[in-house]
Amino acid sequence: MQALCSVGKRIPKIDAVDKATGRAQYIQDLKLPGMLYGKILYSKYPHARIVHIDTSRAKQLPGVRAVLTGADIPEIKMGVYKDNRPLKVGKVRSYRDEVAAVAATAPHIAREALNLVEVTYEALPGIFDPEQAMQAGAPLVHEEHKTNVLKMPWKLHYGDVEAARKEAAFIVADRFTTTWVTHCCMGTSGAIAEFDPANNLTVYSNTQIPSLAQKDFLEALKAMGVQDRRVRVIKPCIGGGFGSKLDTYAYEYIAILLAYHTRRPVKVEFDRTEEFSATSTRQPTITYISQGCDKDGKLLFRDVSMILDNGAYTSWGATTPSVMMMPITSLYRVPNVRYEAKCVYTNNTYAQAMRGYGNPQATYAIESTMDMLAEAAGIDPIEFRRINANKAGDVSIQGLRITTCGLEECMAVVKDQLAWDRPKEANEGVGMASLIHVGGGARVYKSDGCGTIIKMDDFGKVDLFTGATDMGQGSDTVIAQIVAEELGLHIEDVHVIHTDTDVCPWDVGAHASRTTFVAGNAALGAAKKIKARLLELGAKQLESPLEKLILQDRQIRHREDAEKRIEIGKLLRKTHFSHAGQMLMAEYFYDPTNENMGRDFRGNMSMTYTFGTHGVRVKVDDETGKVRILNYVAAHDVGKAINPMLLEGQVYGGVMMGIGYALSEQVILEKGENMNPNFRDYKILTAKDVVPIAAPVLETYDKDGPFGAKGIGEPGCVPTAPAVANAIYDAVGVRIKDLPVTPERVLAAIRAKKGLDLCGRELSQDHPDECVIQQ
C-alpha cells in the first residue's frame, strides 16, 4: 500500500481558526431581515390542570406580533412515543412544559409579554420517584395512558440465568443508581423558522439530525394543514451536541408556528437557564444487577433489571436500553443473560440521548460488580477480566459479531501505563473498567446510511457534500482527510459542505459514534469513483497503463517514470474544455450491512465494535471524602486513528465528561424543579480540574472501516465512573453505588464502615439522631 499522506496525520480541525477568531457563525449570530424573537412561557407547576390562559394583555403590548397557546395550534405530536406537544393543552406535567409562546420585535419585548400572559392552574399531586410511580394509586402523568409504565417491552433472556445461578461458585448482587446530568453544550439551543410566500419552510437549527428533522417538520406542516410543501434545514455552526440535538423539540416547532402566524422569520434562542432547565438530560437509572462465575472465574450469568425515570414525556432516553443491551449481553463473554428495563413516567424532566446512550449507566453497574465478583472469587480484577475478555471472531450471545477486538491489549496497556502493581500510599487506589461500544454504525433506524456527492472543479479542488453533521467533533476534517488521501490531494483542497438539506444528501444523524465510519465510508465511496475516472483520464493523457499510475501530491504520476506526470487540475481542465467536454462528479450512498434488532433483540447492530479500558489512580482524603485523581489512562482500540489529534481530543473530552459524571455533575431536581440551572451550581469540571490523561491508541485495522477506522466519539465517557468507583474502593474500602460519588457520600461510607454515624460518633441506640442538625 502507498504510504499515507493525510490519513493518520495530526491535522488541526479545519474550522479551528474560524472558531478561535470568532468568525464562525452560530445560531446566536444569525439574523434574518424582519426577524422576530420568540420566547416561551414555562409551567409554574410540576403537575397541574391548565384552567385558563388569558393572553389579551400580552397581545396588546406594543411590539408583540403573536401570542400562542396550546389552544391556538393544531395537534402536532412530538417524540418517539408521540406523547408530547409543542404547547401543552389541558395539563402541564413538568416544570419545563411550554404553556405559551410570544413573538415580538425585540427579545426584551417578548420577555415582557410573557409576564403579561395570565395562566390559572389547578395544582395536581405530582409523582417524582419512578418506583413510587409504578405503584397502584400513584398519580397518573398521562391519564389516557392508564399507567405510568411505558409500553416499551425492553426484555430479553438468552440462555438460562436461573440454571446458571445454581451452578455459580460466586455470586454478587447489588443496586446502583445514576442521576440526571446534562450535556452543557457551549452553544445554547436555538432555531429560526421562515416561510416563503408559497409556505415552503426553512429552518435554521442546531440539529444533529438534519434529515430526520426535515421529516419531523414536514409532518408538523401536514398537521398544520400545509400540504405538499418543501422543508429545508440549514445548520449553522453547532456549539456542541453530545446527543442533545438528536430529537426535534418544542422550541423548534414553536419557532415554526410563530413564523407561520406572523409571516415573518422567528428566532427562538435559549438562554443558559433555559438550556439547563428546558433541554433533556441523560437518562437516570435504578439498576438491580447480579453476576456469577464459576470457581475459575469464568462468568456464568448476568441478570439485570432497571427502572428508568422517563420524566413527563418520551424522547430517546427511553430507548437507551437498546444500547444498554450491548454491554449487558456482550461486555466480556457471558453465556446466560437476562435484562429487563421499565420506563416510568414521572413529573420530572425527560431524558434524551447523551454521549454513550445508556452505555455509561449500564457499564457503571456491570464493571462495579465485575470488581466485586473478582474479589469474591479471589482473583485480581485485571486477570478476572482477561479470563472473560471478548476476542476477535466471537459472536456474542446477542448476536454481535466481533470482527476486531483489542480489549486484552487495552487492559495490558492500562496495567502498564498506570503502573498497576506499584506499591501504594495510604488511601491511594487503582481501578479499571472496560467498554464495548458500536464502532461501525448502529442500525437503530430503518436506514443507517449516509450520502456523499463530490464535485471536482477546474483547478483540482473538491466540493464535497455530505449528510454528516459536524457539531464540533471534527467530522469535516476527518472526511476531508479521507478524500484527500484517496485522491492524492491536500486537505485544504477538500471543501466539506454539510450544512444544508437542499444540497446535502440524506444521513440518519450524528449519533452512535458512527460519523467517521459511515460518513467516512460514504465519502470514500464517492472518492473511489472519482479516482477511477481520474486514473482513466490520466492513463489516456500519459499514454500509460492505468495500473502504473498513482494519485499523489495533486498529480497523477507514473510509478516508475518520473517524467510521466500531470497536475490533476490541468487534467480536469483538459477534460472539461474540449469537444464533448466533461466534468467530474460522483455520488455514493453508503449503508452498512448491520442489522436491526429482531423481536428478541438479537442482531448485529453494528459492523464492528470499539473496545477500550480505562484505568485510574486516585487518592482519597478520608477526612473530607474528597477524591483526587492522580493519573488516568484511557486505552482504546479504534481500528485506525484517522487523525490522532482529534482522536485524543475526543478521548480527553470524554474522560473529563466521564469524571464529571462520576464525581461532581448532577442536575438537582426538587419535586421536579431544577435547582441549579447555572454553571455556578451545576458542577461541570473546569479547565483547572483537568487531570493527567494518557490516551494510548490501539490500531486493529478493521476491514470494514474507512482506512480501518472504528468509531470513537462516545467511548471516552463510558467506563469512567466505574473505573473511578473501583479505584475508590481499592483506596479506602468503600463502594459507592450512586452517582455522583460526592465527598459527602464517600465520607458517610467511610464512617459507616468504621461503625460511626455521619458525625463520626459511635453508632448507638441512645442517641440515634444526635447528628441530625436542627434547621
Add this chain to the structure above:
Amino acid sequence: MRKFTYLVPKTLDEAISLHEARGERAKYIAGGTDVLVKIKEGKLAPDYLISLKHILSQDRPFLNNETGELYVGAFMTHRSIEKSPLVQLHYPILHDAVKNIGSVQIRNVATIGGNLVNAVPSADGAIPLIALDGKAHIYSAKGERTMELLRFFLGPGQCDLGRGEILTEVVIPPQRPRTGSAYMKHGRREAMELPMLGVGVLLSLEEDLNTCAQARICLGVAAPTPFRALMAEKFLVGKAINAENLAEAGRIAGDESRVRDSIRGVAWYRREMVGVLVKRMGLKALERAENKAEGGRLTV
C-alpha cells in the same frame, strides 16, 4: 437586560454627589461581576450605574511604615492583591483566599470592595480580612467613619452601608510577632467555585513557638454572615498548638456554626468540614508562624 446610564466619576466626592442626586435609581459598580449578574437575572434594575473604577487610588496593597498598618483599597482587584509580594509574604491568609476566586478573568476585574459590599455568606475575601482584624473605612457626604469589618456584615447580602456610602479601604493593624495564618475554601471544583465552606485561621505564638498567644478562627458559609468562632479561639489560647488541640478547637467551632442544608452542601457535612479544616488551617498557620518567627513590624 434593562438599559442603564453609565457614569464615570473621577473622585469620591463626585461619585457621592452623583449617587445622591439619583438616589434609589443609582447603583455603584466596581468590577461588575456581582452587580451585572444581578441585573441580567432581573434582581436589580438600576437606571444609573456609577463606576468606582476610575477614582484615583492606589492599585495595590501598601504598608503605612509609620503605623505598620496594611491598606487594602476597596477598588483593588483580587488579581492585584494576589500578585502583591507584600501580601504573598506577610499576609498569606489573604493570598490563599484571593488567588482562588473565580478565575483569572474574574480576578482581573472583580474588586475586594465589591466582594465585601455584596456581603454573601460565601464571600472569599471577607474571611481573611476579618481574621486579620481589618477595619472598614467608609466614606460619605458626612465624612469618613470606620468600623470593625466583622460587624460590617449584617445578614446574607446585607452590610452596614447607608445609601450612597462608599467602602474605601480595609485597614489591617500590625500583626503580633510569630503570627501565621491560612485560609481554605472547600468546594467541588478547582476554579469558578463559590465555597461550600470557607475557613480562615490566624495564630500568634508565644516565644516558645508552641503556646498559643492569640487565635482568630473565622468561618464563611457556616452562618448567615462571616463570623468568628470565639469559643474555639478561647479554647486555644494558652494551649499548645498541635493536631489534637486544633481538632478540639475545630469541633467547638463546628458546634458554634449555624450550618444549614442547601443545594451546595448538607449541614452535617459542612459542620464536619469546619472541624477538619480548622485543624488543617491551624496546622498550616503554625507552620507559617514557625517559618517566619520574625513577624512583627514590617518594612517593605
